[in-house]
Amino acid sequence: MASSPLKTICIYGAGALGGAIAAKLATGLGEQVTVSVVARGAHLEAIRAQGLRLWEAGADRPLVARMTATDNAAELPPQDLVITGLKGHQLTAAAPGIAGLLHSGTRVAMILNGVPWWYFHRDRQSGHAERQIEELDPNGELWRRIGPERVIGCVAYQGAEVINPGEVELSNNGRFILGEPSGENSVDIEAIATLLREAGVNISISPRIRDEIWSKLMGNAAFNPISALTRALMSDIMQNPALAAMVGDVMNEVKAVAESLGARIAISVEERLERSRQIGPVRTSTLQDLLAGKPLEITPLVGAVVSLAKLTGISTPTSATILALVTQLDRENMRAAE
Template sequence: MQSIKTICIYGAGALGGAIAARLAAGLNDRVVVSVVARGDHLRAIQENGLKLWPAGASEPIVTRVHATDDPSTLPPQDLIITGLKGHQLGAAAAGIGSLMHDRTRVVMVLNGIPWWYFHRDSQSCYAETQFEELDIGGALWRSIGPGRVIGCVAYQGAEVTMPGEIRLSNDGRFVLGEPSGEASEDLAVIADLLISAGITIQTTPRIRDEIWSKLMGNAAFNPISALTRALMSDIMADPALANLAAKVMAEVKSVGEALGAGFTMSIEERLVHSKNVGDVRTSMLQDLLAGKALEITPLVGMVVSLGRLSSVPTPTCETILALVTQLDRENRRAPG
């Protein structure tokens, strides 16, 4: 991969905006950073810049980036980093595709099972299998192509506290990996660039292990928090809710292992770790309170679907899926 001169953050919400601010502040004039955003958040970025509050900071990082809601106004990009959630990607497929040239790579920062999951998968017997619920009509597979993708799992708490302003709850880290597991030149160049911007990056030959490891927590805590309006600390302080989370984790672990994933952290260790997260609102709870569509399919629905594919029972996840799906319908129902 040649040197990266242009980067577009497609979806500059909490996580995407945080990455954009880090890149703009850390790389100075080495790279042109653009963002695709919308609504009041976009207008605030255009008028006042993008403000990022690192964890524990007394002053924000304020950066100026080119911000638009129309990707057609941008030139082809060397690197695209998506900050959209899985259920938002399909509508953006054509826009993302319009920003690519022959060598463009796309870092997909996603929670849950991504649309490209089985591309060049050697851990299971389902290589190149596609799922309609993750990629309706094959729009992502066709417009972007799984061969462009570098997988990314984010361990970064972030929230848009007001338009144009993002607050981080931890220092955060990001794990990158090629779907094939290769230690490619592209992967190395992208990782080095992000590290030089002050972003903590790790690379792995087994990105699917990392996907399942994070999903073990997300599949449990995101829907439980949305259904109960509870913060992470509230969930872990309630024995019944913590036990429910453990049951979800056990099902996720069983499905992941059936598909060849490895887990380095036990359920018990994950629960202990979760007790230390603090008074954090999960991303699903944030979306619920904002009246937005919930990220259900990648986090819960695919655990059920992949459980069926691999003949692993997922009764707790099936129950939570039914409940949170109805919650989403009611939450987005127009008043009156």
């Protein structure tokens, strides 16, 4: 591979997905790049003590990656690339730390489920270009500190879970989709995709990243909150006729909102439901967070769907009901964790 312009890479939020990418970069690229991670708690201490251990699907031994690990991004120099593995509701608090890692040319690839804070930046599909979404970016902190012009969108189809501190397990051989908000096939996105492929990450580039965001969200907006409310695995949800019907209702609502904003969803709800029936006993990230006593990712997955539906005049009664229920569940879960 020709020498990459990306020499320093920080994974900010090295949990399940972020940790998996960090481990692959550190083990797959050797001295080509300097990889660092921002993590916290027992997970951070384990990474420092024994490295980050990654079990790929079907592997009989883990990859073991050693790298600089910290809970204070200010200890790190400016980076050529920052990859965030944080959930949408965690980003605002991390904005100052991420901002401190930026130099004039730094790009920030954000692995996010749901509607991202930068959604309308350079958007030619919706008629709402440069509109900011307050509930996803309170007081415009991310827009101001990081800047939507730095962002590269990333949609992940990768089952992953932190099974022990410092140890990540992948449930499948997943894939990641990158896209510039403008739809351009830029020099930056090509360089990032090439580097990640060299590290063994399955990467594609989409000129319509918003289509990919909504296609993934059809599943997340349904399965994530329903799994938290019921504590059920995805396979159990689909085996319950009433819950499977509710999943279909949410998918239809999400698809309608997406299309009202100019997105094109290639797959039908019926096809998506059929694919969902093939998914095994997967525990969604929201259910993982609930069981761990962590705040739930609600606004990017459900809240933004409901608010954007109001913006475009789409009715979303099932999503609105689920939003009310899972919001109260989150409050009770946080109260119990205090």
